[in-house]
Amino acid sequence: MSVTPGVAAPARPRLRVVIAEDAVLLREGLRRVLTDAGLDVAGVAGDAVDLVSLVAALHPDVVLADIRMPPSQTTEGLQAALEIRRRWPGTAVIVLSQHVETEHLFELLAGDPRGIGYVLKERVADIAQFTDAIWRVSAGESVIDPQVVSRLVARPRRDSPLQTLTERELAVLALMAEGRSNHAIAAQLYMSPKTVETHVGNLFAKLGLLPAAEDHRRVLAVLTYLRS
C-alpha cells in the first residue's frame, strides 16, 4: 500500500480536522494520533449536535464522525454527515462504522461521492493508512473500506459476467470500488498505468458498464453493480 507521508510533507497545507466520537478515550486517542501525524485537529465533539455546530463555526476541511452516537445510538453520525454535506458541500467526511453493512454506505454516496469515506472503525489502528484516507478524501477521492468491498466482490453469484473476469481484472475492480485512481491502482498492483487502463476498459466491456472518466462516478457505478 502506498503511504502518503503526511508528516514528512511540509509543502502541504495543514489539514483542519473535526472529530466526533462519543467514547472519550478513543476520541482523545484519535486527537493525539492525528496531531502527531501533522494534522490540525480543530475541534472534537461528543455528539451529532455539537458536531454540526462545530463545523458551522470552524469550517474544517475534513470531518471524522462515528455513525453511532448519543442520544439514540443509531445513525446520528450518518445524519450529521449528510447534513454537513448538504450545508457545506466542500467539506470532506469520513464516517466511522462498526458495521460491514452497505445500507449506510449507499445512503452516504447517494448525493455526491466526492470527498466521502466509509471506513471501519478499527482502521484507526493503522495510523499511516488512516491518515492517508483523510488526505485522500480531502483531495476529493472516495474511500471505501476494503473489507466492505471484498465482501461485495466475494458474494456468490449465478450467471454473472463477474465470473468471466480474470484475477487481475478482479483486483483492479476491487481497488476501483475502494475509490482508488488508476494511478494508485497501478502503484499498488505494480503495473503500468497503461496496463491498468486496458484492464479497466476490458472489465467495463465485460460487465456491460459505460466507461466513466471521473473516478468518483466510477466508484458508484462499480459499487452499485457489485451490490445488485
Add this chain to the structure above:
Amino acid sequence: MGRWLRAALIAGATAAVGCFVWSSWLPDSQYVPTEISFAVVALSFMVAGIAAWQRWPASRLGLLFTIVGYLYLVPYILVNLANPVAWTIGNAGEGIYTVALAHLGLAWPTGRLRSRFERGVIVADYVQNIAFNTAATMFWNPAFSGCDARCPANVLLVRSSRPAWNAINTVEGPIGLVITGIVLTLIVRHWRSARGWSRRAMIPLLWIGPAVGAEVVLTGSLFKFSGQVTYALLPLVLLAGPALFVISTVRARTAGGALGTAIVDLEPGASPGLLRDALARALGDSTLQLAFRQPGGAGHLDTSGQVVDADRPDSGRAVMPVAGSDGAVLVYDEGLELEPQLVKLTAAAAGMALEHARLQAEVQDQLEQVRASRSRIVEAGDAERRRLERDLHDGAQQRLVTLSLALGMARDRAAGADPELEALITSAGKEAREALTELRELARGIHPAVLTETGLTGAVQALVERSPVAATITAVPDERFPAAIEATAYFVVSEALANVAKHAMADGAQVAIYRRLGRLVVEVSDDGAGGARAEFGSGLRGLADRVASVGGVLRVDSPPGGGTRLEADIPCP
C-alpha cells in the same frame, strides 16, 4: 290421575262399546250404520282421553275426554237394553255429553275450571240439562218413536203428551243457548289472555270447537230431513275433534327432538339471546325468558334486559333454575307445568349450552393470555438482544478499538528503535483486530443494528450480501413495521438462507417480502433438493414458533427434487 283409574276407564270403555254393539245389534236392523258411527265417535273420545293422559299426565283433560265418551255412549246402551229403568235413565241422560263437551272446552288445557264462576256455569249447565230431559221424559211415550210391542216402559211417564214434550224442549232451547254463549265467551277470553305455550296448547280446541258447533247446528237443521242420514253422518262430524287432538298430540311428541335439534343448530359461542330463541322454539313458548343473576345480588335480568323476579314470578309464569349455571333461571308460561319433563330437558339443555359457552370463553381467554405472554416473552427477548448488542458496541468493541489505536501508537514509537518490540506489538494489534471482527459478527448475530437503524430494506440486503448461496431480492417494502414484525421477518430470511446454505444443495435463492391484504408475506425460495419438513429440524420449528408469536403462520412447501419455498404470513395492519 292414577294408573289404575286409567286402566279401569279403558277397560270400562272397551266393555261399554262391546255392550253397545251387543245390545243394539239386530240382524235386520236398519240402524246399523248409525250404530257404527256412534261407536266410532265414542271410541274416538276415549282414545283422545288416553292421548291427553300421555301428553299431559298432570292434567284432568284425559278424564274429561273419557267422560265425554261415556256420556255419549252410555245413554244409548241403556235405551237399547229393553229394560224400563235403564230405558228411562238413558232417555233422560241423552244429550248430557254436550254439557261435558262444554266442560272440556272451558277446562282446557289443565282440565280444571279456573274460577268459581266457571264452576257455577258448568254445574248450572249439567243441572238444567238433566232437569229438562227428565221433565220431558215425563211426557214421552216410548210408543212415539214407533217401537210398538218391543217398547220398554217409561217408568217416569206422567202423561203421554207430545205437545207437553215439545213445550219443555222449546223452553230448554234458549236457556241452553244462553249457557252455551256464556261458555263460548269464557273460552274466547281464555284464548285472548293466553300467551306463549298456553296459547299454543289451546290450538287443538280451535279444531274441536267448530266440530262440536257444526254437529250441534246440523243436528238441529237436518233432523227433519232424514233421521237415517242424520244419525249416521252427524257423529262423524263430531269425530273430527278428538281425531285432530290425537294428531296434534302425536306431533307434539317430537318437541323433545326439536330441543335436541335446537341445541345442535346453535352456533358455538352464540349469544344468550340466540340460545333463548332456540329454547323458546323447542319449547313452543314464545314468552320464555332466560334470566341471569346480576352480580351483587341485584336480581335477575333477562336476555332482552328486563328485570325478572326469580323468587316471585308474575302470575301465569313459572320459574325453573338452570343447573350448572351461576344462578340463571328459565321463566316460562305456567301452562307448561303440564309438561314438566320438557321443561326439565330444556333447563338441562340451557345449562349445557351455558356451561359450554362459559368453558369456551374460558379456553379462549386462556389462549389469548398464552398468546399475549408468548409475544411478551419474544419481545422481551428481542429487547434483551438489542440491549446486549448495544452493550457490546458501547463497551467491548469501543475498548478494543481504543486498544488497537494505542497499540498502533506504540508500534509507531517502537518502529526503528526496537524491531523485536515492534513485531510483538504488530502481532498484538492483529489479535485485537481479529477479536474486533469476531465481536462484530457476534453482535450482529445477537441483534442486527442495521435492522433497528434502516428496517427490513438494509437488513435483508445485508443478509443477502453475506449469504453463502447466491441470493437475490425480488421485493422488500420500503417502510418501517413494528419492531416485533421486523425482527420476525428478519429471522425468517436469516434462518431460511442459512438452511439453504446448509441443506438445500441449491445454486440460488430468492427473497421476496411484500404486503398482501393486511398481512406481511415473507417468502424465501430456492432451487435445491427440496424435501424439507417443518416438523423436523429445531431451526424450522423454532422459526414457526417465532412467527406464531406475532400471530402469523409459517408454511413450508418442499417437494423432493422441487426446491424449497418457505412462506411466513404475518398479520400486519
